[in-house]
């Protein structure tokens with residue numbers, strides 16, 4: 299049986315990440331970066347597309363598993379008729395080369411363990427040449443080279459283009475395997491000691507989580523979300539991936555399969571907000587600096603997403619040889635949405651730079667000039683239709699949320715100038731824009747008869763993003779148009795209590811085949827909106843339900859299907875986790891440590 303999305307746990311080294319199944323198999327790993335080709339792609343295909351399984355002989359899924367508290371170190375344990383064995387998986391902080399460490403430990407009895415390593419570079423398409431060197435195994439194909447070591451040394455044998463091992467552990471025995479990648483034209487990197495690396499990984503993560511300011515209910519789940527957001531950050535540049543996977547389907551068997559291994563301005567600025575609110579200034583500053591480098595240049599060229607180092611070209615293509623997760627094809631690399639015009643991004647960027655300033659992050663001299671340039675571009679562009687924050691692949695429209703975010707940009711720029719009279723900028727022009735956008739949205743984006751804002755000007759359709767209207771300050775929470783919108787959006791898009799982004803029925807906004815599932819971040823936004831309008835009990839109840847959708851190790855995908863009780867979409871997704879952190883902070887953030 300192919301695992302479900304919720305069967306996976308994440309490990310990573312803040313440059314890339316791996317997904318480990320409950321059966322002890324690493325089914326996804328891109329090396330050396332999040333957006334590099336995968337050397338294990340079983341997630342989107344079969345064992346022959348690459349995986350690395352370590353498990354007791356004859357055993358299937360583990361009996362239990364958990365992260366070591368406050369770390370990204372995963373322990374999976376199997377109780378077998380012969381005894382109990384633990385597998386510890388982690389990726390140490392990177393020195394020069396990425397390492398994946400797997401330590402097998404006998405806990406009880408005498409258990410025979412089997413390993414099967416099937417390396418397939420370039421997303422499962424290339425079988426490397428494997429040889430012995432310096433007492434280890436080394437695999438090479440084109441630009442990639444991978445070393446496999448074990449401590450103490452375990453005999454390995456090659457069969458069917460895979461490396462097999464079998465060994466026995468008794469109580470107290472430990473056998474470590476280390477997989478190390480490096481460019482094949484470089485000398486092999488220094489080998490890490492797996493046991494020292496385990497100690498320092500645990501210590502590093504605990505030092506980091508120790509800074510967390512949240513002390514309310516579900517603290518472990520909130521900390522797990524923060525660890526996940528940190529793990530999705532590409533440390534060398536500060537860029538944040540939306541998720542470490544590509545093409546986990548939004549609908550099982552469907553075509554809505556996208557590559558999320560890039561840095562979206564929207565997802566990342568919202569991540570910055572969550573990190574700042576939870577007390578993580580260092581990451582927020584790194585992201586802010588990434589942002590300033592990525593968007594530098596002509597404001598008309600601002601993209602909605604970039605590569606991890608700020609790369610601009612992310613061409614989309616399909617991998618014909620991968621059948622996709624449970625047959626959900628195509629598998630896509632790159633993301634065509636990179637070329638879309640999405641107006642909301644300007645609002646999110648300017649809002650987050652304003653937040654960075656007010657949170658005390660050191661101000662960079664060129665930051666304000668860049669904001670002014672973005673604002674001047676926006677002043678000339680906000681009347682244009684766009685693709686909206688959901689990146690629909692239909693025609694451009696006047697999406698209401700996009701216009702609201704144009705208002706946010708102008709509002710924040712005006713406020714910064716009012717607070718810092720020494721700053722130069724087009725104060726009057728931005729004030730005028732702010733008022734004009736507000737007026738237009740209230741006239742053209744609001745349906746008087748139904749007392750609700752709408753998805754786009756003149757339509758009767760609704761959109762979950764409208765829930766953010768009070769949060770961004772466009773209207774006060776007690777404005778009847780706000781409460782009316784929350785009720786309407788909830789009734790139409792959350793019939794079973796969980797939010798869809800928009801409706802795909804009776805509209806051509808989103809022309810792709812397949813239905814829209816429940817989008818988790820939108821459900822957190824609903825809880826936030828209910829809280830803001832004073833319906834705290836309903837907000838808390840929804841938050842409890844959403845926390846209950848995390849898998850056994852606290853991770854969320856992008857979507858959840860109530861009909862089948864399955865997570866869907868890329869995994870784990872920053873959007874969902876930043877939603878969880880944001881709602882927890884909004885509902886319980888003022889609670890002090892016991």
Ligand SMILES: OC[C@H]1O[C@H](O[C@H]2O[C@H](CO)[C@@H](O)[C@H](O)[C@H]2O)[C@H](O)[C@@H](O)[C@@H]1O
Nearest residue numbers: 540556562565633635687688689690873
């Ligand atoms: O559903 C169509 C679109 O789905 C993706 O976009 C979604 O994920 C983004 C990253 O988390 C998020 O920023 C966006 O708001 C979501 O709708 C996909 O990336 C798009 O290419 C696709 O058109």
